[in-house]
Each structure stands twice: as structure tokens, then as C-alpha cells.
Amino acid sequence: MEVKKENRGHASLRPAGMAVLAAGMVLLVASIAAAISAGAADIQFSAVWRAVFHYEPAREADRIIMSLRLPRELGAAVVGATLAVSGAIMQGMTRNPLADPGLLGLNAGASLGLACLFAFFPHASFGAKMLFSFIGAAAGAGIVFGLGSLKKGGLTPLRLTLAGAAVSALLTSLGEGIALYFKLSQDLAFWSAGGVSGTTWPQLELVLPVTAAGLFLAVLMGKGLTVLSFGEETAKGLGQRTFAVKTVLLLIVLILAGTAVSLAGQVAFAGLMVPHLARSLVGADYRWILPCSAVFGAVLLVLADTAARTINAPYETPVGAVVSLVGVPFFLYLARRGGKLR
Amino acid sequence: MKKRWEFYFAFSGAALLLAAVFIAGMASGYISLSPGRLLATLAGRGTDAENLILYEFRLPRMLVAFFAGIGFAVSGAVLQSMTHNPLADPGILGINSGAGLMVAVFISFFTSEPSSFLYILPVFALLGGIAAAVLIYVLSFKKGERIQPERMVLTGAGLSSAFSGAMIALASHFNRDQYDFIARWLAGTIWGDDWAFVLALLPWIAVLVPVVFFRSNTLDVLSLHEHAAVGLGVHIGRENLLLGFTAAALASVSVSVTGGIGFIGLMAPHIAKRLVGPRHRFFLPVAALLGAVLLLGADTIGRVILDPSGIPAGIVVTVIGAPYFLYLMVKN
Numbered sequence: 001m002e003v004k005k006e007n008r009g010h011a012s013l014r015p016a017g018m019a020v021l022a023a024g025m026v027l028l029v030a031s032i033a034a035a036i037s038a039g040a041a042d043i044q045f046s047a048v049w050r051a052v053f054h055y056e057p058a059r060e061a062d063r064i065i066m067s068l069r070l071p072r073e074l075g076a077a078v079v080g081a082t083l084a085v086s087g088a089i090m091q092g093m094t095r096n097p098l099a100d101p102g103l104l105g106l107n108a109g110a111s112l113g114l115a116c117l118f119a120f121f122p123h124a125s126f127g128a129k130m131l132f133s134f135i136g137a138a139a140g141a142g143i144v145f146g147l148g149s150l151k152k153g154g155l156t157p158l159r160l161t162l163a164g165a166a167v168s169a170l171l172t173s174l175g176e177g178i179a180l181y182f183k184l185s186q187d188l189a190f191w192s193a194g195g196v197s198g199t200t201w202p203q204l205e206l207v208l209p210v211t212a213a214g215l216f217l218a219v220l221m222g223k224g225l226t227v228l229s230f231g232e233e234t235a236k237g238l239g240q241r242t243f244a245v246k247t248v249l250l251l252i253v254l255i256l257a258g259t260a261v262s263l264a265g266q267v268a269f270a271g272l273m274v275p276h277l278a279r280s281l282v283g284a285d286y287r288w289i290l291p292c293s294a295v296f297g298a299v300l301l302v303l304a305d306t307a308a309r310t311i312n313a314p315y316e317t318p319v320g321a322v323v324s325l326v327g328v329p330f331f332l333y334l335a336r337r338g339g340k341l342r
Numbered sequence: 343m344k345k346r347w348e349f350y351f352a353f354s355g356a357a358l359l360l361a362a363v364f365i366a367g368m369a370s371g372y373i374s375l376s377p378g379r380l381l382a383t384l385a386g387r388g389t390d391a392e393n394l395i396l397y398e399f400r401l402p403r404m405l406v407a408f409f410a411g412i413g414f415a416v417s418g419a420v421l422q423s424m425t426h427n428p429l430a431d432p433g434i435l436g437i438n439s440g441a442g443l444m445v446a447v448f449i450s451f452f453t454s455e456p457s458s459f460l461y462i463l464p465v466f467a468l469l470g471g472i473a474a475a476v477l478i479y480v481l482s483f484k485k486g487e488r489i490q491p492e493r494m495v496l497t498g499a500g501l502s503s504a505f506s507g508a509m510i511a512l513a514s515h516f517n518r519d520q521y522d523f524i525a526r527w528l529a530g531t532i533w534g535d536d537w538a539f540v541l542a543l544l545p546w547i548a549v550l551v552p553v554v555f556f557r558s559n560t561l562d563v564l565s566l567h568e569h570a571a572v573g574l575g576v577h578i579g580r581e582n583l584l585l586g587f588t589a590a591a592l593a594s595v596s597v598s599v600t601g602g603i604g605f606i607g608l609m610a611p612h613i614a615k616r617l618v619g620p621r622h623r624f625f626l627p628v629a630a631l632l633g634a635v636l637l638l639g640a641d642t643i644g645r646v647i648l649d650p651s652g653i654p655a656g657i658v659v660t661v662i663g664a665p666y667f668l669y670l671m672v673k674n
Contacts, residue, residue: 098496147668147671147672159671161495161496161499162429162495162499162667162671163668163671165499165502166664166667166668166671167664167668169433169604169605169660169664170660170661170664170665173529173656173657173660173661173664174657174661176525176528176529176654176657177529177653177654177657177661179525180525180526180529180653180654180657181653183522268503268507269503315515317511318507318510318511320507320510321507321508321510321511324503324504324507324508328500328501328503328504328507331500331503332481332497332500332501335482335493335496335497335500336481336482336493336497
């Protein structure tokens with residue numbers, strides 16, 4: 001019954017999805033341009049255009065744009081897109097409207113991984129940081145999902161949230177212990193407060209291919225995810241090998257969320273909010289939800305990052321706090337409505 | 343009368359355990375008193391140095407841990423019965439992070455000299471904790487419905503995350519000393535360790551814990567089904583409000599001197615219920631003692647391990663408590 005309705009809706013959704021996606025792209029480009037021109041050094045739009053397409057190292061504005069602002073905004077866009085897509089996958093996979101990588105132990109695990117790295121290899125490269133974030137995030141998510149699925153009945157939203165809270169508390173504590181003992185709480189805090197201000201081109205060169213691959217894979221898995229989101233029984237009935245699909249999806253989530261965490265620290269709630277927004281625009285088909293989430297997630301983070309560096313200039317407000325400002329009321333609203341937006 | 347014997351047995355067991363932890367805490371660490379010298383010092387026959395160690399360094403800290411442990415345990419027990427949620431804990435419900443936020447606000451707006459705010463800080467933490475509790479209650483309240491435990495837990499998790507976010511935002515301007523202080527505070531260090539804190543804590547515990555104990559029968563009824571409670575003539579709204587406020591106040595007061603310590607409020611009542619059954623009259627006193635044992639033990643372990651800086655008690659508690667929580671969650 002459910003499936004039939006989706007199929008009927010699907011034909012009419014395709015142009016709508018296209019339109020939403022295109023509008024999102026335009027919005028993304030516009031917000032990146034606006035973000036580059038906003039800030040301490042006032043820069044015209046035309047100068048942004050000129051710097052990107054006719055780079056002239058002698059001009060100061062060009063240097064600011066190319067070495068500081070552009071990588072930063074690209075970093076924000078990457079973080080937003082990866083968080084939103086991993087949130088969308090988690091929500092579809094667990095059928096849990098409140099799933100968010102930040103609430104499920106991924107961030108805490110990554111920060112424990114980084115605490116270990118900072119403590120034992122203080123001068124590690126960015127690549128090593130990424131690797132340790134991945135390992136930590138994988139451990140955190142693995143424990144939460146493992147525990148959540150130990151019991152029959154699987155992962156109810158409440159059980160997943162609780163397991164996430166407890167595992168996060170545990171991993172955070174271990175990380176804090178290491179940080180306090182090695183006297184690096186503040187270094188770690190700066191990292192975990194979240195922020196893309198320090199994004200450099202070499203980092204982006206490392207991150208962009210990984211992200212692109214992850215996002216591409218995610219969109220490829222869109223159909224499988226849609227089927228899975230009807231429920232595991234239905235998916236099996238439709239001939240899906242659910243275990244394989246779930247494993248691949250979980251790997252994608254780890255890659256994406258691990259990248260986001262290693263680049264920007266802890267940014268909660270972006271992965272929660274954006275998929276809901278996308279769903280309300282393009283319907284329940286993950287082939288459209290995933291790309292739309294990526295684009296809107298990127299827009300959200302670019303805007304949030306711009307707000308973060310202009311609200312209280314010259315200080316940087318952590319971008320995670322800005323996102324939470326919108327995200328927490330959204331979360332509370334959803335929790336109140338039992339997970340349904342409308 | 344089998345129950346009563348079980349209770350006496352468990353209660354004296356817990357008391358013995360408490361004494362053992364106390365003696366072990368004294369005998370360990372950088373400066374220590376052996377059990378024999380401890381007895382002599384208590385009897386008034388100690389040297390000046392021994393008197394100093396016992397009465398100025400160790401005893402106040404241990405008493406703070408003792409009272410705060412009782413506060414956490416009783417608060418957790420009340421929250422669990424009230425919300426019908428075996429996993430309720432003041433830490434998980436966001437009371438800790440509310441208090442933490444207020445501490446950060448205080449440090450960032452008023453002063454950066456730890457010595458000058460020593461005695462006002464707990465007041466701020468208390469306000470923060472109670473404000474968080476009120477906010478959780480208001481936000482998970484729906485007109486014409488009883489508070490749903492699930493919604494309350496979810497709201498608590500969300501708010502807790504919001505408070506931590508706001509706190510980190512504030513802390514990003516801190517200098518290194520301020521930051522170290524707040525990091526240790528959040529991780530749960532018993533930092534209020536002189537007699538003033540014992541005196542600040544004592545009246546709250548001395549008033550609020552008996553309030554809860556005298557309501558044991560009400561709590562028994564409340565933890566039953568709602569209709570049963572109404573049928574037995576319990577004024578649910580009023581009792582819930584009173585007990586809720588008591589639980590929030592106990593947790594906030596305790597948090598204000600120990601920093602962010604979670605999971606004691608979860609563990610102590612559970613262990614106590616296993617030992618003496620679900621009747622509040624029996625398990626509350628045992629839970630209170632066990633809470634004190636847990637916090638004292640965690641503080642001692644944290645103090646002794648990794649000399650000289652030690653690790654905060656809160657970390658020790660979490661490392662023990664979180665797996666226990668997960669075990670309960672999987673089992674129930």
C-alpha cells in the first residue's frame with residue numbers, strides 16, 4: 001500500500017526534485033559568493049569573480065579570497081553536505097527521524113580518537129587526524145548500533161538516542177581524561193568546538209575526493225535506501241539483500257561523517273535538520289532526498305559559518321553553536337511531535 | 343518480615359563498605375594515614391601534621407563526596423520512580439549541563455580569579471540546574487496529558503546538547519586557566535573541598551533527603567500505574583511537583599560542588615533495588631549509602647591513579663557507569 005503510493009507520487013516528483021535541486025545549487029553558489037564578500041575585509045562581488053577566474057597574486061583582495069575565504073567556504077560546504085547526507089542515510093536506515101551523527105556517538109568517538117592522537121603524536125599531519133577521526137567515529141557508531149540492535153525489536157528512536165547519549169558520555173569521558181592528563185583540553189576544545197576557519201587547500205585536496213566518492217556512492221544507493229526505509233521486512237519481501245545494503249550504507253556514513261568531523265569538529269543537528277527539510281520538499285524518495293540534502297546542507301553550513309565569523313567579530317563564534325541555535329528548537333519540536341514534521 | 347531482615351543486612355553491608363572506602367581513601371595517595379594512625383588521630387592523639395591531613399585536607403573533601411553522592415542517588419531514585427523510567431538520571435536529563443552552562447556564564451562575565459568566586463559559584467550552578475529542570479518540564483509538557491517519560495528523556499538529551507554548545511561558545515574566549523578550570527569542572531572534580539562547602543551542602547541534604555524519605559509510601563504508589571495512584575488518593579500533580587523540585591534541587595546542589603558527575607543517580611538506586619526490592623522505604627536508604635560509596639570510591643581512585651594530577655571523579659564514575667547503563671538498556 002505504502003509502496004504503491006510512493007510509486008504513483010514518484011513520476012510527478014521528478015521535475016519537482018529537479019527544480020528543487022537546481023534552486024538549491026543556485027542558492028549554494030550565491031551564498032558562497034556572499035560569504036566570500038562578507039567579513040573584515042570588504043570585498044565586492046565583482047572582485048570575487050575576478051579573483052576566482054582571473055587570479056592575480058599581486059592583488060591583496062585576490063590573495064585573501066584564494067588563500068583564506070574560498071577554502072574556508074568550500075570547507076563549510078563540504079562539511080554541510082557530508083553531515084546532511086550521513087544524517088539522511090541514518091534516518092532512512094534506522095527509520096528514526098531523530099537520527100543524527102552527532103547524537104549517535106560518532107562525534108564523541110572521533111574526539112576520543114583525536115585526543116589519543118594529540119596525546120601520543122603531537123605533531124601529526126592532517127591525514128593522520130583524519131584517520132584517527134575515522135577510527136574513533138567508527139568505534140563510537142559501531143558500539144551504538146551494535147548495542148541498539150542486540151535486542152529484538154531493533155533500534156527504536158528512544159533506544160538509539162539513549163545508547164548514543166551513554167556511549168557519547170563514556171567516550172567523551174575517556175577523551176577528557178586523556179586531555180586533562182596530557183594538558184591538552186584547550187587544544188581539543190578548539191577542535192571540537194567546530195569550525196572551518198583553518199581550512200587549507202592541501203586539506204581540501206585530501207578531503208574533496210573522499211567526499212565526492214562518498215556522496216556519489218550515497219546517491220547510487222538511494223534506491224536501496226528508499227526500499228530499506230519502508231522497513232526491513234518489506235525490503236526483504238521486495239528482494240533486497242538488506243544486510244549487504246545496510247553494511248554499505250553504514251560505511252558511507254562513516255566515511256562522510258568522519259570527514260566532516262576531521263575537518264570541522266563537532267557540528268550537531270545539521271544532519272538532523274536538513275534531511276527533514278529535503279523530505280518536505282521532494283517527498284520520501286531517497287534518490288532525491290540525498291542530493292537535495294547535500295546541497296541544502298552545504299548552504300546551511302556556509303551561512304552558519306558566515307554568521308559565526310560576523311556575529312561577534314573579531315571573535316569567531318563556534319559554527320556548531322550557531323547551527324545548534326536553529327537545530328535545538330527543531331529537535332525539540334520533532335521530539336514533541338513524535339518525529340513527524342507535519 | 344523477611345524483607346526487613348534483607349534491608350538491615352543490605353544497609354549494614356553498605357555502611358561497612360562506606361567505612362572501608364573511607365579508610366582506604368585515607369590510607370592512599372600522596373599523603374596518607376594508616377588505619378592505626380587514623381584511629382589515633384580521631385581519638386585526639388594525632389600529631390599536628392596528622393591532624394592537618396585529616397581535618398583540613400581529607401575529611402572535608404570526603405564529606406563533600408559523601409553528601410553529594412547521597413544527593414545524586416536520592417535524586418536519581420526519585421526521578422526514576424516519578425517518570426516511570428528506569429534509565430532516568432539527573433546527568434542524562436540535562437541538569438548537569440544546565441549547571442555547567444551557568445558556571446561558564448559566571449566565569450566569563452564576572453571574574454577569572456578562582457579564589458574569589460569559590461563560594462558564589464555553587465549558587466550559580468544551582469540556579470542553572472533548576473532552570474534546566476524547569477525548562478525540560480515545560481518543554482515536554484503537553485496540555486491535558488501526563489508527562490511522557492520518553493519525551494522527557496529526548497527533550498533532556500536535546501537540551502543537554504544545546505547547553506553544552508552554548509557553553510563551548512562561551513568558553514572559546516577563555517584563557518588557558520579559565521579553560522582548565524571549566525574542563526575540570528565539567529569532567530566532575532570534587533573541587534569544593536573545604537569545610538565551607540560541607541556546611542553549604544549539609545542543610546540541603548539534611549532537609550531534602552528526609553522530605554523524600556517521608557514520602558516513601560507516596561513514591562511507591564506513584565511508581566505504580568497512574569490510575570492506581572489516583573485510586574489510592576494520591577494528589578498526583580502536587581506530589582509530582584514537590585518531588586520533582588526536590589530531585590532537581592538535590593542534583594543541582596550536588597553538581598554545584600562536584601561538577602558534572604552523571605550515572606551515580608542511575609546506578610545506586612538500581613543496585614539497591616536489586617538488593618532489597620522495589621519498596622522505597624527499604625531501597626532509598628540503601629541507595630543513598632551506595633551513592634556515597636560510589637562517589638567516594640571514584641574520587642579516591644581518581645586521586646590515586648595517574649599521580650600527581652589525578653583524574654576527575656566524574657570520569658571514573660562514567661567509565662564504570664556508562665557500561666552499566668548500556669547493560670541495563672539492552673536487558674530491559
